[in-house]
Amino acid sequence: xxxxxxxxxxxxxxxxxxxxxxxxxxxxxxxxxxxxxxxxxxxxxxxxxxxxxxxxxxxxxxxxxxxxxxxxxxxxxxxxxxxxxxxxxx
Numbered sequence: 001x002x003x004x005x006x007x008x009x010x011x012x013x014x015x016x017x018x019x020x021x022x023x024x025x026x027x028x029x030x031x032x033x034x035x036x037x038x039x040x041x042x043x044x045x046x047x048x049x050x051x052x053x054x055x056x057x058x059x060x061x062x063x064x065x066x067x068x069x070x071x072x073x074x075x076x077x078x079x080x081x082x083x084x085x086x087x088x089x090x
Contacts, residue, residue, distance in 0.1 A: 017079050024076035031069030035062035 034040050040062075046053040055061060 014083065017083050021076050021079035021083065024072045024079060028069045028072030028074075028076055031072060032066050033069070035065045 041057070043056075046056060
């Protein structure tokens with residue numbers, strides 16, 4: 001009776017890792033690319049305040065947002081590594 005439960009737990013771990021991988025990858029790619037696109041530059045909030053526009057268009061802020069995206073991509077790669085290689089060891 002313990003075998004089906006163990007297989008369900010293993011499947012649950014794989015599904016959770018897959019969801020983590022997909023969400024981290026999507027957020028990472030979006031955060032890495034968005035600050036350098038026209039979508040970022042033409043956002044309606046930027047026309048509301050000149051000061052806000054200066055801050056959001058600053059290269060250091062764009063770089064920080066891109067850095068957060070790269071951290072998310074790194075987390076996605078760790079989840080992918082677990083799914084491909086580590087799952088076999090368990």
